[in-house]
Amino acid sequence: MTDPAIDRSSSIRTPTAGPAPSINGPRVFGVRPGKPVLQRIPVTGKSPIEISVEGLPDGIKYDPSNRTLAGRAPNVEGSFPITVTAINDAGSTSVVIDMKVGELLALTPPMGWNNYNAFRLRISDQLIREQAEALVATGLADHGYVFMNIDDGWQGTRNADGVMQGNARFPDMKALGEHIHALGLKFGIYSSPGPRTCGLFEGSLNHERLDAETYASWGVDYVKYDWCTYEGIAATLAGEKFAELLPTHANRIRQIISERIPLIEDRTRPRPAAQAAQIKQLTEELDAILAALPADQRQAIERELLIRPYRLFGEALRNLDRDIVYSLCQYGMGNPGEWAPSVGGHLWRTTRDITPQWPAIRSIIDRQAGLERHAGPGRWNDPDMLEVGNGNLTPDEMHMQMTAWSMLAAPLLIGTNLTKMDALTLSVLTNVEVIAINQDPLGRQATIAHKQGDIHFWTRPLADGATAVAVFNRGDQPAEVVLRLSDLRIPAPASVRDVWRHVDLGSLSDISVIVGPHGAELYKVLPVDARNDRDPQR
Numbered sequence: 001m002t003d004p005a006i007d008r009s010s011s012i013r014t015p016t017a018g019p020a021p022s023i024n025g026p027r028v029f030g031v032r033p034g035k036p037v038l039q040r041i042p043v044t045g046k047s048p049i050e051i052s053v054e055g056l057p058d059g060i061k062y063d064p065s066n067r068t069l070a071g072r073a074p075n076v077e078g079s080f081p082i083t084v085t086a087i088n089d090a091g092s093t094s095v096v097i098d099m100k101v102g103e104l105l106a107l108t109p110p111m112g113w114n115n116y117n118a119f120r121l122r123i124s125d126q127l128i129r130e131q132a133e134a135l136v137a138t139g140l141a142d143h144g145y146v147f148m149n150i151d152d153g154w155q156g157t158r159n160a161d162g163v164m165q166g167n168a169r170f171p172d173m174k175a176l177g178e179h180i181h182a183l184g185l186k187f188g189i190y191s192s193p194g195p196r197t198c199g200l201f202e203g204s205l206n207h208e209r210l211d212a213e214t215y216a217s218w219g220v221d222y223v224k225y226d227w228c229t230y231e232g233i234a235a236t237l238a239g240e241k242f243a244e245l246l247p248t249h250a251n252r253i254r255q256i257i258s259e260r261i262p263l264i265e266d267r268t269r270p271r272p273a274a275q276a277a278q279i280k281q282l283t284e285e286l287d288a289i290l291a292a293l294p295a296d297q298r299q300a301i302e303r304e305l306l307i308r309p310y311r312l313f314g315e316a317l318r319n320l321d322r323d324i325v326y327s328l329c330q331y332g333m334g335n336p337g338e339w340a341p342s343v344g345g346h347l348w349r350t351t352r353d354i355t356p357q358w359p360a361i362r363s364i365i366d367r368q369a370g371l372e373r374h375a376g377p378g379r380w381n382d383p384d385m386l387e388v389g390n391g392n393l394t395p396d397e398m399h400m401q402m403t404a405w406s407m408l409a410a411p412l413l414i415g416t417n418l419t420k421m422d423a424l425t426l427s428v429l430t431n432v433e434v435i436a437i438n439q440d441p442l443g444r445q446a447t448i449a450h451k452q453g454d455i456h457f458w459t460r461p462l463a464d465g466a467t468a469v470a471v472f473n474r475g476d477q478p479a480e481v482v483l484r485l486s487d488l489r490i491p492a493p494a495s496v497r498d499v500w501r502h503v504d505l506g507s508l509s510d511i512s513v514i515v516g517p518h519g520a521e522l523y524k525v526l527p528v529d530a531r532n533d534r535d536p537q538r
Helices: 126-139 173-182 208-218 230-245 248-265 273-290 295-318 359-365 395-407 422-428 430-436
Strands: 027-033 036-040 051-055 059-061 068-072 078-088 091-101 111-114 148-151 155-158 164-166 186-190 222-226 323-331 346-351 381-382 412-414 447-452 455-461 465-472 479-484 494-498 504-508 512-514 517-526
Touching: 051 359, 068 479, 091 111, 111 126, 111 186, 126 148, 126 173, 148 222, 164 208, 173 186, 186 208, 186 465, 208 295, 222 295, 222 359, 230 248, 230 295, 248 430, 359 395, 395 422, 395 430, 395 517, 430 504, 430 517, 455 479, 465 512, 504 512
Parallel strands: 027 091, 111 148, 111 412, 148 186, 186 222, 222 323, 323 346, 346 381
Antiparallel strands: 036 068, 051 078, 059 068, 078 091, 155 164, 447 455, 455 465, 465 517, 479 512, 494 504, 494 517
């Protein structure tokens, strides 16, 4: 965890917000017909702020106590434009937020917090309540961070009816959910399709429908479903399929898999060399036997077994009288972007777990190339949580990750201790113009437009006709960079805005900038002949 006592204020880029009200967060959200609605209106500015809402459909009201739209969605599909106005003694502002009633949820990438990066399994009801209250008190909730996601470690045992209970540190999950909702936040939870979770707590195997119904009764709004111990189940099922197809090798196939499962499920880190060597030997022998099968046949079997548990739980969620965002955590295996939406997934992990070190973040960024075709409203590639504020990340690396995740249209799930953030961490997480790019309703993921050695240029089209342009310095030294719009196929000259610093740079064809080591800069570019009076944050 970054030491909050260290003054890093000289590295802050985000300007101090003025007293005038600002309505932040997404300009569109999705609900299914007739389902419960709880949608925060994120507003910042000098208190007191008077908020008024017009155009609400029947069944939904504005609750000023926690700044939420609450009730039930209409039973018919369609778009319902809602006008929100915020007024204080420094000014006023209005925006239109589109409530889309249909089958798609998560029309912009989910924003919120998850305990795992900062606390691992060291969690409790009290800790979650403290973090939820900090999400509101720090102003993060009024920048759009609304999901309070409890990761692994809350589970206890099942009662006589098979219903999951919280453990001794989580005595009343329903009450915890109600507390989170009362703050104007959404309630997220964690499980696994296997018999155990990654932390070896109770999983959902053979209780999928019951668990989904239990979560709904607690008011859960988000479920992260983590592969972990299902790996052994899938391997056993695949082994039986392979044994049927190759009967002369059936016994050896079953034996190899039975020997391999406890080794691959052993969570010892780092893995002993002898164990790694044994896994390698067994895997190579199995691969040699399965070489007798057509490659596409083997791939089809393994892919179906990868998808099956997520489909099963997705069906259970789909049948609830509640909208629950479904997060698939299976580390990018089997190209999840190609199938996750078909099983009800709204976001899916694309890599292994992140850590707060530059090499890990760089590696994860590299793995996102080519995945942009899968991203869009209601479906998001998930490169894992934000490490901003954790470890020994430099200020440049913190700005780098926030820039990359915003350009990637990735979920923004904070992973730091909200009660111990320093000013730099908070500034990186609350830049309204950076967040607006992440939450752009067009939902297009950035692509690499140009490279110059360690300097990479990304572009992302935005809903208002502008282009978000990011410059990344992957090198270990500061770099003097000249960004030529012609290299990015952007008509020049163009109106250029420095997004991190909220400064209009004028009409330019080139941008000259010094980018720090492992750092990033972010611009919003609009061709001069396309300029209009749109809000520069959008």
